Every structure is written in structure tokens, then in C-alpha cells.
Amino acid sequence: MARIIIDPVTRIEGHLKIEVEVTNGKVTDAWSSGTLFRGIETILNGRAPDDAWLFTQRLCGVCTYVHGVASVRSVENALSSKIPSNARIVRNLLMGGQYVHDHPVHFYHLHGLDWVDIVSALSADVNETSDLAKSLSPNAPAIDFASIKTRLQNFVSSGQLGIFNGGYWGHSAYLLTPEENLLLASHYLLALRQQLIAAEMHAIFGAKNPHVQSLKVGGVTCKFDITSERISKFRDLLTQMRQFIDTVYIPDVKYVAKKYSSWKSIGGFNNYLCYGDFPLNDAASDLLFPGGYILNKGTSVSNVDLSQITEHVNHSWYSGSALHPSVGQTNPAYDSYNTDSRYSWLKAPRYNGNAMEVGPLARILVAYYKNSSDVVSLVNSLLSDTGLNAAALHSTLGRAAARALETKLIADKMDGWLNGLDPNGEVLTATTVPSTGSSNGYGINEAPRGALGHWIDIQDGKINNYQMVVPSTWNLGPRDSNDVRGPVEQALIGTPVEDASKPLEVLRIVHSYDPCLACAVHVIDAKKDKSYIVKVS
Amino acid sequence: MVNDKQTEKLNEESTTTRRDFLKFCSAVGIAIGLGPNAGSKVAAALTSSNRPPVLWLHFSECTACTESLLRTSNPYIDDLLLDTISVNYHETLMAGAGATVHDILIESANTYQGQFICVVEGAIPTKDNGIYGTINGRTMLSIAEEICPKAQCIIAIGNCSSFGGIAAAAPNPTGAKNIIAALKDITLPQVINVPGCPPNPVSFVGVIANYLLKGTLPATDDYLRPLFAYGTSVHDQCPFIESTDPVTGRCLIKKGCKGSISSNNCPSVKFNNGTNFPMNAGHVCIGCSEPNFWDLHTPFWVKTIDETDMPPLPEVIFEKVVSPITEKVIFSKRKLALLDNHRQVQSFDILGRKVQTPISNSLIQKRKTAKGFFIDKSDFDINKRINLK
Numbered sequence: 031m032a033r034i035i036i037d038p039v040t041r042i043e044g045h046l047k048i049e050v051e052v053t054n055g056k057v058t059d060a061w062s063s064g065t066l067f068r069g070i071e072t073i074l075n076g077r078a079p080d081d082a083w084l085f086t087q088r089l090c091g092v093c094t095y096v097h098g099v100a101s102v103r104s105v106e107n108a109l110s111s112k113i114p115s116n117a118r119i120v121r122n123l124l125m126g127g128q129y130v131h132d133h134p135v136h137f138y139h140l141h142g143l144d145w146v147d148i149v150s151a152l153s154a155d156v157n158e159t160s161d162l163a164k165s166l167s168p169n170a171p172a173i174d175f176a177s178i179k180t181r182l183q184n185f186v187s188s189g190q191l192g193i194f195n196g197g198y199w200g201h202s203a204y205l206l207t208p209e210e211n212l213l214l215a216s217h218y219l220l221a222l223r224q225q226l227i228a229a230e231m232h233a234i235f236g237a238k239n240p241h242v243q244s245l246k247v248g249g250v251t252c253k254f255d256i257t258s259e260r261i262s263k264f265r266d267l268l269t270q271m272r273q274f275i276d277t278v279y280i281p282d283v284k285y286v287a288k289k290y291s292s293w294k295s296i297g298g299f300n301n302y303l304c305y306g307d308f309p310l311n312d313a314a315s316d317l318l319f320p321g322g323y324i325l326n327k328g329t330s331v332s333n334v335d336l337s338q339i340t341e342h343v344n345h346s347w348y349s350g351s352a353l354h355p356s357v358g359q360t361n362p363a364y365d366s367y368n369t370d371s372r373y374s375w376l377k378a379p380r381y382n383g384n385a386m387e388v389g390p391l392a393r394i395l396v397a398y399y400k401n402s403s404d405v406v407s408l409v410n411s412l413l414s415d416t417g418l419n420a421a422a423l424h425s426t427l428g429r430a431a432a433r434a435l436e437t438k439l440i441a442d443k444m445d446g447w448l449n450g451l452d453p454n455g456e457v458l459t460a461t462t463v464p465s466t467g468s469s470n471g472y473g474i475n476e477a478p479r480g481a482l483g484h485w486i487d488i489q490d491g492k493i494n495n496y497q498m499v500v501p502s503t504w505n506l507g508p509r510d511s512n513d514v515r516g517p518v519e520q521a522l523i524g525t526p527v528e529d530a531s532k533p534l535e536v537l538r539i540v541h542s543y544d545p546c547l548a549c550a551v552h553v554i555d556a557k558k559d560k561s562y563i564v565k566v567s
Numbered sequence: 568m569v570n571d572k573q574t575e576k577l578n579e580e581s582t583t584t585r586r587d588f589l590k591f592c593s594a595v596g597i598a599i600g601l602g603p604n605a606g607s608k609v610a611a612a613l614t615s616s617n618r619p620p621v622l623w624l625h626f627s628e629c630t631a632c633t634e635s636l637l638r639t640s641n642p643y644i645d646d647l648l649l650d651t652i653s654v655n656y657h658e659t660l661m662a663g664a665g666a667t668v669h670d671i672l673i674e675s676a677n678t679y680q681g682q683f684i685c686v687v688e689g690a691i692p693t694k695d696n697g698i699y700g701t702i703n704g705r706t707m708l709s710i711a712e713e714i715c716p717k718a719q720c721i722i723a724i725g726n727c728s729s730f731g732g733i734a735a736a737a738p739n740p741t742g743a744k745n746i747i748a749a750l751k752d753i754t755l756p757q758v759i760n761v762p763g764c765p766p767n768p769v770s771f772v773g774v775i776a777n778y779l780l781k782g783t784l785p786a787t788d789d790y791l792r793p794l795f796a797y798g799t800s801v802h803d804q805c806p807f808i809e810s811t812d813p814v815t816g817r818c819l820i821k822k823g824c825k826g827s828i829s830s831n832n833c834p835s836v837k838f839n840n841g842t843n844f845p846m847n848a849g850h851v852c853i854g855c856s857e858p859n860f861w862d863l864h865t866p867f868w869v870k871t872i873d874e875t876d877m878p879p880l881p882e883v884i885f886e887k888v889v890s891p892i893t894e895k896v897i898f899s900k901r902k903l904a905l906l907d908n909h910r911q912v913q914s915f916d917i918l919g920r921k922v923q924t925p926i927s928n929s930l931i932q933k934r935k936t937a938k939g940f941f942i943d944k945s946d947f948d949i950n951k952r953i954n955l956k
Contacts, residue, residue, distance in 0.1 A: 035665065035666070035704075036664050036665040037665055037666075037669075037702065037703045037704060038658050038664065038665070038668065038669070038703060039664055039665070040658045040659070040660075040661050040662075040663065040664045040668060041658075041659065041660070041661070041662075041664070042658075042659070043629075043630045043659065044630070045625070045700065045701070045702060047701075065700065065702065066627060066692075066699065066700040066707075067692075067699040067700070067740075067741060068627055068699075068733075068734045068740070068741060068743070069699075069741055070733070072738065073733070073736045073737065073738070073739075073740065073861075077865060077866075078865065078866035078867075078869070080866070080868060081865050081866050081867055081868075084853060084867065085733065085736075085861070088629050088732075088733045089629060090629050090630065090631075091628075091629040091630045091631020091632065091633070091635075091765060092629075092630050092631075092634060094631060094634070139660070140659075143662045148662070181649065185649050188618070190618055190620070190653040190655075192618075192648060192649075192654045192655060193648060193654050193657055193660045193661040193662060194661075194662050195655060195662070195663060195671055196661065196662060196663025196664075196667045196668050196671050197661075197662030197663050198662075198663070199662075219645050222637070222643070222644050222645045223643060223645070225637065225638075226638060226640055226643075226839075226840065229638050229839050230840050230842050233838055233839035233840075233842040233843045234842060234843060235848070236843070236848065237838070237843045237844060237847070237848035237850060238833075238838035238839060238843060238844065238845065239634075239638065239838070239839055240631040240635055240638075240765060241631050241764060241765060243848060243850045243853070244845070244848040244849065244850055246850070246868075251848055251849030251850045252848040252849055252850075253849055254817070254847065254848075254849060255843065255847070255848055255849075362699075362740075364695070364699075367704070375699075457849075533665075537664060548628070548629045
């Protein structure tokens with residue numbers, strides 16, 4: 031029995047520490063620890079509600095935008111403000127742009143090096159790689175693999191390995207041939223350029239990326255950006271992204287899934303939660319992703335009732351007991367890192383007492399079992415192309431595949447959404463926060479990493495209390511009051527670890543959750559006389 | 568589906584971006600005082616085979632500054648990582664993990680003591696001995712104390728490491744401080760600040776280019792911001808004016824825009840390949856390159872500018888007296904070797920093919936945008952603007 035500590039976990043956003051216990055070559059226990067606390071909610075108290083989104087967006091520069099829109103939605107909900115159609119569509123396009131940027135970057139740059147051995151690529155036969163590329167995706171851009179190989183070789187020969195230093199190159203858990211590694215290493219570089227296109231798309235209606243600056247309580251501010259020229263520019267960039275998704279990203283994910291098929295039964299979890307998002311009409315009665323939750327790998331989906339959420343702090347560096355967010359308390363109380371006691375700045379959110387996974391797999395499973403036709407056909411095509419069955423979705427591979435499928439789904443839909451923009455239409459409903467009285471509201475959405483909720487309590491025109499329950503807190507939180515593990519802690523159990531000094535397999539599972547820690551560590555600071563009950567169908 | 572037409576398009580784009588790269592190099596050459604014909608030297612310096620080591624530290628931050636750098640298109644991020652600098656430590660990007668990479672950090676700092684560039688992203692929590700942020704079981708404060716003094720120079724990227732940023736906004740729950748204030752009792756190498764939330768990648772790359780080409784850090788203002796990027800106010804570069812004209816009369820100063828007291832290059836350089844900037848998207852400037860803007864400038868849409876917007880003096884922000892950088896201080900011995908290097912410039916296009924292009928003399932290419940009415944400025948104009956002092 032050995033304990034392995036990975037700190038820092040790299041290729042994520044934020045500061046994460048993972049500790050696992052390995053017995054006879056398998057993980058037998060695991061602890062997930064967030065190691066940075068900023069206290070943004072405390073900073074928000076007393077400030078202007080319509081400023082909050084600019085602060086909360088700075089929770090994370092990777093999932094930029096998502097905390098912005100959750101925040102303006104919470105104020106709009108508190109003030110019963112309706113946004114114009116243009117604003118709804120622009121927000122959907124910005125959120126869609128976020129997915130189209132984030133997910134390929136995750137696959138190639140954050141998760142990819144867990145599957146792809148860059149050093150092995152140096153011994154590839156470039157002609158074979160070229161043949162493989164053509165057979166895998168005949169319409170993909172024709173890459174000069176010889177040049178890429180030389181470039182990588184020169185880089186390695188320089189003796190300055192830079193970001194590739196310290197990788198687990200040559201590890202026996204890397205299963206791809208040199209030719210396959212060269213293909214995917216080339217796509218690593220291609221995707222670095224491709225992400226610029228998605229970001230540029232974001233900037234058309236968002237002013238800039240990262241950290242969009244065109245939201246406002248009541249809608250969006252980018253009135254002068256909604257022109258036929260800019261819509262057409264957006265479509266052009268989107269088309270380039272869709273081509274990349276269809277000819278590079280999706281084929282690569284399917285291929286990796288086939289080559290690493292043993293990972294269809296490793297790293298899975300049982301329970302899934304999705305709030306739903308992408309309102310397709312102004313009444314928000316139709317969502318691209320329906321909300322719901324699933325327990326015990328079931329096939330039936332239940333409706334979400336947010337009053338069932340509690341946050342536990344027994345194993346977090348806070349004092350207090352398990353409470354609903356609306357009555358939560360803020361008492362940071364760091365003592366020491368101790369896996370038997372307190373070991374994380376993250377709290378442990380639970381839905382009706384259950385640890386829940388949120389994110390791409392949760393969204394896809396909820397939509398699939400709610401018979402959402404687009405998702406059913408995408409999932410069925412994935413299963414038939416990879417030879418996997420639906421049970422295999424509850425796995426590390428299922429998470430990566432769900433991410434790719436929803437990227438395609440959203441990118442394809444965005445093209446049609448563009449048609450709904452009206453250059454002559456309004457973008458903003460004038461909304462003023464009353465300087466007296468009190469109100470409260472919530473804003474929920476589906477960030478690329480999962481279900482996200484902001485709650486605001488406004489008193490006399492100022493923020494009296496602000497709370498957030500965010501995706502990586504769900505996925506990477508510690509044990510709860512009953513010592514039940516969080517999703518990533520549970521998903522790690524049973525993982526084979528060939529070499530305890532090189533825990534590549536552990537990283538694969540942790541990265542499959544796309545951890546984003548900056549927003550996961552936060553404070554709940556609420557008045558005890560308020561409760562928020564939100565139903566999401 | 569990608570067809571021949573698409574491939575053609577990619578090829579066409581790579582040619583265009585190559586041209587953009589060279590234009591950028593010329594712009595940098597002008598900006599850092601090498602004159603208008605230094606583009607080839609800049610390009611050579613940016614694609615050197617002798618890459619200076621960079622150790623990039625992530626503290627109390629959101630990673631937007633890293634994301635912003637990933638958006639660089641002049642040069643592209645893969646050119647920067649593979650051909651320009653050697654990023655030996657960067658938690659978001661590096662392949663390795665855990666104690667292995669922490670050892671790489673410590674060893675690199677010792678091996679390249681006095682030679683590496685230390686980039687700091689994020690503020691440093693100092694309250695309660697810094698326990699609010701740890702990496703590899705150590706506080707961020709102790710890591711900064713060990714690594715930063717060994718650098719040749721320190722680039723603070725973003726408002727947090729430059730001035731404290733959002734983590735230090737009132738009531739500053741974790742005692743977050745900028746790098747100079749957090750380490751005020753330690754002798755540090757020269758620090759240069761590249762603030763913004765996040766900054767435009769051009770501003771960071773310009774500092775690197777200056778270092779590679781001239782062996783110096785660029786001249787700064789009293790808050791240690793390079794003048795080539797922060798030498799003029801946002802308002803002075805903004806195309807919008809107070810008028811009733813529906814196109815140009817979109818000045819937001821009476822709605823709380825902080826452009827007139829903010830030093831940055833947003834309206835000139837713009838973001839994401841020249842696509843947009845906040846005022847064009849109808850949003851007020853929030854002054855994200857300024858010290859303490861989260862407290863001084865809020866509420867953003869309401870508070871018009873008055874004396875309370877003025878930032879504290881540098882010695883208050885940095886908790887010690889600092890002097891602005893002048894161009895005369897030499898940091899690197901790389902200078903002569905690079906300036907003598909007139910080899911053909913090499914780069915790679917999006918499909919991985921090596922590109923060898925003679926330097927284009929054409930600096931001026933009109934950039935059209937959808938609206939056309941203000942971004943239709945020559946690149947020469949942009950050069951001049953980012954060079955304002």
C-alpha cells in the first residue's frame with residue numbers, strides 16, 4: 031500500500047492536489063483538495079448588483095463568460111427583468127462559442143497528453159502517418175507530417191524541452207503507435223491555432239476573449255456589432271470551427287476511444303445532475319439541453335429541485351455543519367492538510383444527500399434518456415462507430431466522448447441561431463436596481479464544465495449576499511458529513527496504476543472532469559431567513 | 568466537410584498570417600525604437616534557436632492571462648513555445664505533474680539563476696502566513712520568495728500580480744498583494760508590470776521582443792508599465808466622440824467610461840485579431856490596467872470620473888519606492904548576437920509546413936472590418952499609436 035500525492039495537478043485551471051492510496055497496483059482510496067482560496071463572495075458584499083458579473087467573470091479566465099451570464103441572470107431574476115430576443119440569441123452564441131473553444135482545447139492540450147506520447151511521435155514513419163490520417167478522416171486538412179516531425183525533433187534536440195519536460199513519456203499505459211502519436215501531436219499544434227478562430231468568434235459580440243465585456247443587466251451592449259457583415263463574419267469563423275470539429279476533433283476522439291477501449295470501464299461515476307440551458311425561445315420553455323438528474327447509472331431522468339442541495343464542510347477548511355446554500359455560513363478555518371479530517375478549500379455539495387457529477391456527460395445522458403432527438407442520434411452514431419454500448423458511457427471515455435458530441439451539437443445549432451439576430455432590434459431592456467427595498471434571485475446555466483448557479487440577495491440597491499455553486503465543486507469536492515466521497519474521489523477507486531512514481535492513469539481520470547478550480551473554491555455567506563427554491567424542468 | 572476549397576482557404580490564411588507576423592515584427596521594431604526596417608531582426612529574435620528560459624508562476628489568479636497569451640497571433644503560441652522562449656514551468660500547459668514539476672521549477676531556478684525570466688500571474692495571499700494558497704504543500708508566498716529573487720527579471724502579467732487585482736479588492740479576505748509588495752523585504756530583480764484583466768497578448772509579447780532584441784526591458788511609467796503599450800490613455804485612442812452623430816457619437820464618458828484615466832492600448836490594437844474592444848461593443852471601459860480599479864472605479868456604469876478615481880502613489884501600491892525603467896539598463900547579453908543575426912526567418916503555417924518568406928516592405932495594409940468606419944486605419948497608424956510616449 032502506498033500513498034501518491036499529485037500536487038500540483040497540471041493541465042487544469044487553478045490549484046488542485048490529488049492524493050491516492052494504491053494497493054496491489056490499484057487505487058483503493060482517493061482525496062481531492064482545492065488549494066487556493068480567494069473569497070470573491072466576501073468581496074462582492076455591499077457592491078452594486080449590476081457590477082457583480084464583471085467580478086464573478088474573474089472567477090475563471092478559462093470558463094470566461096459563464097460566471098458573467100449566471101450573474102446577470104440572477105439580477106434579472108431578482109428584478110423580474112426580461113431581455114430582448116437579440117440579447118438571448120447573443121448570449122446563446124457567446125455560450126456556444128465558449129463550448130466550441132473550451133472543449134477542443136481540453137481534448138488536445140489539457141487531456142491529450144494523457145493519451146498521446148509526444149516523444150514516441152519522433153520515431154513515426156511520416157508516410158504511414160499520412161495514410162492513417164487519410165483513412166481516418168479523408169476530408170481533414172492535409173498536414174505536412176514530415177515537417178512537423180522535424181520541428182518536434184529539432185525542439186527535442188535543442189535540449190530545452192520546455193512544457194514537455196517531465197512528462198511520463200514511454201510509460202507502458204501509452205498505447206498508441208508512433209504514427210498515431212505523430213498524428214495527434216500534429217493535431218495538438220493545429221488545435222492551438224484553431225482555438226484562435228473560436229476566440230475571434232467570441233470577440234465579435236463579446237468585445238474580447240478572454241473576459242467578455244458586452245453583458246449588462248437587461249441584455250447585452252453590443253448593439254452596433256449586430257450587423258449583417260459581422261453576422262456573416264461570425265458564420266465564416268463558425269464554419270471553420272465546424273469543419274475542424276467534423277474532420278479532426280470528432281474522428282480523433284472516436285479513434286482514441288477505440289484504441290483505449292479498456293477505459294470504457296474505468297473512471298465512471300453513478301449520479302448526474304444537469305440544470306439545462308440554451309433557451310431556444312424568449313419564454314425559455316424550450317432548452318437545447320433539458321435539465322434533470324439521474325441516480326445509480328439509471329435510465330430515468332427526474333426533475334431538479336434546487337432546494338435539495340446542501341453543502342457539507344466536515345472535510346473542508348471551514349467550521350459549521352451541512353447546510354443549504356441559502357443558509358450557509360462563512361467561517362474559513364484552516365488547520366492543516368489531513369486526509370482523515372479536513373483537507374480542502376472546496377465544500378462538498380450534495381443533491382438530496384447524493385454526490386453528483388455535472389458536465390458534458392451529465393448533459394448528454396440526461397438529454398439521451400429524455401429522448402432529445404439530436405442527442406440520441408449523435409450518441410447512437412458514436413456507439414456504433416466505436417463498438418461501445420450505452421453502459422460504457424459511464425466512464426473516462428464517456429466523458430471525453432460526451433464533450434466532443436455536445437461541441438458538434440452546439441456548433442451546428444449556432445449557425446441557425448445567427449439567423450434570428452435582428453440588426454434593427456433592441457439588445458437591452460433598461461433595468462435599474464431600486465435603491466430601497468429587498469429582492470433576491472438566481473441565475474443558473476450549463477457552463478462547459480457543468481451545472482452552475484448564482485444566487486443574489488439585494489438590499490437597498492446593494493448586494494447583501496452572493497453565493498455560487500459551481501461545476502468543479504460538484505465534481506472535485508471532498509467527502510461529505512457521512513464520509514461519502516466526491517465524484518472524482520469515487521471515480522478514481524479501482525484505477526490500475528502500473529508505476530506509482532508515474533501515476534499517468536490517475537491523471538487521465540482527473541483530467542476527464544476538466545477541473546477548473548478557481549471558481550470551485552468559494553465562500554457561502556447567506557442570511558438564515560432566506561431560502562431559494564428553484565425548479566428546473 | 569473540408570474540401571479542396573477549404574484547404575486552399577487554409578493556405579491562403581497562412582500566407583496572410585505570415586504577412587501579419589512580419590507586420591507585427593515591424594511594429595514591434597518601431598515601438599521599441601529600432602526604426603521601421605527592423606522587422607527581420609525582430610522576426611529572427613522571435614524565432615531564435617537559443618531560447619531564454621521562462622518560469623511562469625500561477626498564484627491567486629483565474630488563468631485569463633495565460634488564456635490571453637494563448638490568443639497571440641503575432642507570433643502564434645506554438646511558435647512562441649517551440650521557437651521563441653523555453654517555458655520550463657507553466658502549470659496550465661506542461662505535460663508533467665506533481666513533485667516532478669515542482670522539482671523542475673526549483674532546479675530550473677537554480678540552473679538558470681540570474682538568467683531566467685520569471686512571469687508571475689496572480690496575486691500572492693499573505694494573510695495568516697499565506698495559507699490561503701499552496702502548491703506542492705508550500706505556500707505561494709514561500710515559492711515566490713524562493714524563485715523570484717533568482718530571476719534576471721520579473722514580468723508581472725495581469726492586474727493581480729501587478730497591483731493586487733480582484734483578490735486584493737476590499738476587504739481583501741486573503742491579504743492578497745502584488746509581487747513587489749508581497750516581497751517588499753527581499754531584493755528583487757527588475758519587475759515590469761503588464762496589467763490588464765487580462766492584458767492584450769501584444770503587450771506581453773512586446774516586452775519579450777524588447778528583451779530578446781535589445782537585451783533591455785522597455786521604458787516604463789511610474790507604475791512600471793511599458794510605455795509602448797500603456798503610454799497613452801484609452802480615451803485618446805478611442806474613435807468615439809461626444810456628438811449626436813449615430814456612428815461616431817458613441818462616447819460613454821458620461822455613463823461612467825474610465826477610458827480617459829486608463830492607460831492601455833485597447834482601441835488601437837484591439838483584441839482577438841483586431842476584432843473588437845469594449846467601447847465598440849457598447850460597454851464602458853472599466854480601467855482594468857489601473858491600480859485598485861475594482862474599488863476606485865465602481866460602480867462601473869454609474870460613477871463618473873472624479874478625484875477619487877486617482878490611484879494611490881506607486882510607493883503605496885508597491886509598499887516601497889520603485890524607480891521607472893529607463894531604456895538604458897541592460898539585462899541580457901543576448902543583444903549583440905541577435906542583432907547580428909540576419910539569417911532567413913523560418914516559421915510554420917497552420918498545416919505544419921515550413922514557411923520561408925522574404926521580409927515584406929509593405930507595412931500598410933488597410934484592415935477592413937464589418938463596420939469599417941473606425942478600424943479602417945492603416946497599420947502605420949496603429950504602429951504610431953502603440954509607440955506613443
